[in-house]
Amino acid sequence: MSSLYERLGGANAVNTAVDIFYRKMLGDDRVSHFFDNTDMDGQIAKQKAFLTMAFGGPNNYTGKDLREGHKHLVEKGLNDTHVDIVIEHLGGTLKELGVPDADITEVASIANSVRDDVLNR
Amino acid sequence: MGVRITYADSVYDLEDGESVLDGLLRHNLDIPYSCKSGTCQSCLMQAVSGDIPAAAQIDLKPGYKKQNLFLACQCTPEQDMDVQLPGTAIDVPAVIHSMEMLNHNVVRLVLMPQDEFTCEPGQYISLINGKGVTRSYSIANDPGKEDHIDLHIRFIKNGKMSLWLENQATRGDMLTLRGPAGNCFYTSDDGYDYPIVLAGTGTGLAPLYGILNRALECGHKGRIYLYHGALQAEDLYYIDELQALSEQHDLFDYVPCVLNGQDNNFYKAGNIEDIVMKALPKNKAQTRLFLCGAPDMVNSLKKKAFLSGLASKHIYADAFLPSKT
Known part of the structure; x- marks a missing residue:
């Protein structure tokens, strides 16, 4: 049985998904203010690293990285609602790409597993 | 004998199957990196000599490839390489x-x-x-x-x-x-048919003029639009040269944009961002957009164009930041 990351299409899937996902996030007034718009390329690189992790791919993120990386956003008010929105857009992105529901659920649960680290709890 | 990597005037051995990044890190060198999985592009390096394995350049912008940039974490070379961090000054x-x-x-x-x-x-x-x-x-x-x-x-x-x-x-x-x-330049790696939109304010015209001439010389076949934004009509320049080029080349359109002006036969009055967004080519997924000049315009147009459907890897931007010294 192949892994989730292989089923989704690996790095190619990440590269295809990142624009769709990031466009949904930037276009959503509920979360767009968390993105400083001066460094789109840097942010896209970060979204790719996030998608790689959520797709079950290789990643080197530790709880500490996620905590450090989101600290300034938590101070700006990042909370559970926003994490829910991220997971919603993640699901919407995968649906557009024709990914089966079972795999979308698995991706959502990986993303959800880092919720406490992201929110510095 | 394993593969050897030359970096900053020293030579380092790689172990079998080891990436350039892992090898250099093992030798306690300070190389930027983050995901180690070929996505974040933090570990971008430049090959001075040696063959770059294809896997180390997957999904890099054509402009990056042309400058022999590669991802150190995905690079497990068969042969010796001489590498440096990108943009090392000459x-x-x-x-x-x-x-x-x-x-x-x-x-x-x-x-x-x-x-x-x-x-x-x-x-x-x-x-x-x-x-x-x-x-x-x-x-x-x-x-x-x-x-x-x-x-x-x-x-x-x-x-x-x-x-x-x-x-x-x-x-x-x-x-x-x-x-x-800088990565703001013309490449024909993806063929010659895609639409190109060049938009710049002030001396942001300089790189765009270079890119335009290169594209025309290369025999680019897609439409090319150049928007030059200025506060007043007197701030425009290269008007004759650009008009001549648009007369010589059916596929090229020159559109001067003047913020403080009235529409006339020669220029469009208004904000260059609005003018560009209104006229983006229909084939958004293939359009290449080059943005140069005032940082506010560059960053804002970059975001608007991306949200409207342009691919992030097809947007090349060069914001002219004012000097602090």
């Missing part, structure tokens, strides 16, 4: 050949490099004068073909380089060029 002496005013406050500075200098039209260099003042300028021509370098420099009130150029610099003065750098 200094070339250059002499002022001429200066010519292009409008009321933009000068065309023509330099003759005194050593071999190659770059892609649209890249930029740092210019260092005899007093040690350093400023970055985009290259408006193809120095590889023309043996000189064209820069467009806007005189800024009390700007150090501006004052020096305006009052002291003369033909024959020696300067230093450092670079080139």
Whole structure:
């Protein structure tokens, strides 16, 4: 049985998904203010690293990285609602790409597993 | 004998199957990295010599590939390589050949490099004068073909380089060029058919002019649109050259945009962002967008174009940041 990351299409899937996902996030007034718009390329690189992790791919993120990386956003008010929105857009992105529901659920649960680290709890 | 990597004048052995990144990190070198899975692009390095494995360049922008950039974490070479961090400076002496005013406050500075200098039209260099003042300028021509370098420099009130150029610099003065750098240039890796939109304000025209001429010389087949934004009509320049090019080439449209003006036969009045967004080619997924000039315009248009459907990897931007020294 192949892994989730292989089923989704690996790095190619990440590269295809990142624009769709990031466009949904930037276009959503509920979360767009968390993105400083001066460094789109840097942010896209970060979204790719996030998608790689959520797709079950290789990643080197530790709880500490996620905590450090989101600290300034938590101070700006990042909370559970926003994490829910991220997971919603993640699901919407995968649906557009024709990914089966079972795999979308698995991706959502990986993303959800880092919720406490992201929110510095 | 394993593969050897030359970095910063020293040679390092790689273990079997080890990536360039892992090998250099094992030798306690300070190389930036983050995901180690080929996505974040933090570990971008540049090959000076040696073959780059295809896997180390997957999904890099064509402009990156052309500069031999690669992802160190995905690079497990078969043969020895000589590598450096991207944009490692190379200094070339250059002499002022001429200066010519292009409008009321933009000068065309023509330099003759005194050593071999190659770059892609649209890249930029740092210019260092005899007093040690350093400023970055985009290259408006193809120095590889023309043996000189064209820069467009806007005189800024009390700007150090501006004052020096305006009052002291003369033909024959020696300067230093450092670079080139930047990813804002034409490539035909993906064919010649895609639409190109070039949008810039002020001397943001310089790199766009270089890119335009390169694309036309390469026989680009897709439509090319150039939007030059200015506050007043008198801030535009290269009007005759650009009009001539648009007459010679059916596929090229020149659209001057003047913020404080009234629509007329020659230019469109209004904000360049609105004018560009209204007229984006229908084939958004294939359109390449080049943005140069005022940072607010560049960043805002970049975001608007992306949200409207352009692919992030097809947007090339070069924001001209004001100098802090």
